[in-house]
C-alpha cells in the first residue's frame with residue numbers, strides 16, 4: 350500500500366512518472382488510486398527540485414496526496430482501490446459534501462477533484478512543452494495552461510501567487526535538464542509517450558465525475 354509522502358527527496362525521473370500513469374488504468378479502464386497518487390508524488394519531486402518558491406504549491410499537492418493515501422491505508426481502504434469504487438462508496442454512504450462544505454470537507458471525491466483539475470493543467474502544459482521551440486518561455490506556457498485549466502477554480506490571492514511563481518521557472522533548456530531524460534529530442538519523444546496516458550486518465554475521471562455531477566464539489 351502507499352506510504353507516507355512527507356520525506357521524499359529522491360531525484361526526479363520522468364520515466365518513473367510515465368510508468369505510474371501507465372499502471373493507472375485497469376483492464377476495464379478503472380483508475381487505480383494508488384498509482385494515481387504515485388504519479389503525483391513523482392511530479393511533486395520534480396516541483397521540489399525547482400526551488401522553495403514553489404513550496405506553497407507542493408505543500409498543497411502533498412496535503413491532498415496524503416489525504417488520499419490515508420483513505421487507502423484506512424479501515425475502508427478496499428473501497429478506495431479505484432476512483433470508480435471510491436465515488437460509489439462515498440456517494441452511497443453520503444460521505445461527500447455536494448453543494449456546500451459541511452461535515453465531509455476532505456472527502457476523497459473532492460480531494461481527488463482538485464488533483465484531477467491540476468492534471469488537466471499538466472496535460473496542457475506538457476503539450477505546450479512538447480511542441481515548443483528553443484526560445485519558448487516555460488513561464489508563458491505554464492501560465493497559459495494554468496489560466497485555461499485551473500485559474501477559474503482559485504481565489505485571487507492564489508492566482509496572483511501562482512503567476513508570480515511561474516516567472517521563477519527556469520528557461521526551457523534548464524527545465525529540460527531537470528527533467529533528467531536526456532537531450533531535447535528525447536524529452537520531446539518521452540512527452541509524446543506520456544501525454545496520451547495522462548490524457549486518457551484525465552478523460553476517464555472527467556466522464557465519471559460528470560456522470561455523477563461531481564465536477565463542482567466545494
Ligand SMILES: CCCCCCCC/C=C\CCCCCCCC(=O)N[C@@H](COP(=O)(O)O)[C@H](O)/C=C/CCCCCCCCCCCCC
Nearest residue numbers: 363392393395396405406409410463464467470491507511
Ligand atoms: C513532467 C515534468 C514536467 C512537469 C512537472 C510539473 C510538476 C508539477 C507538480 C505538481 C503540481 C502541483 C499540483 C497542485 C495541485 C493544486 C490543487 C489545487 O488546485 N488546490 C487549490 C484548491 O484546493 P482547496 O483550497 O479547494 O483545498 C489550493 O487552493 C491551491 C493552492 C496552491 C496553488 C496551486 C497552483 C497550481 C499551479 C499549477 C502547478 C504549477 C507548477 C509549476 C511547475 C512546472
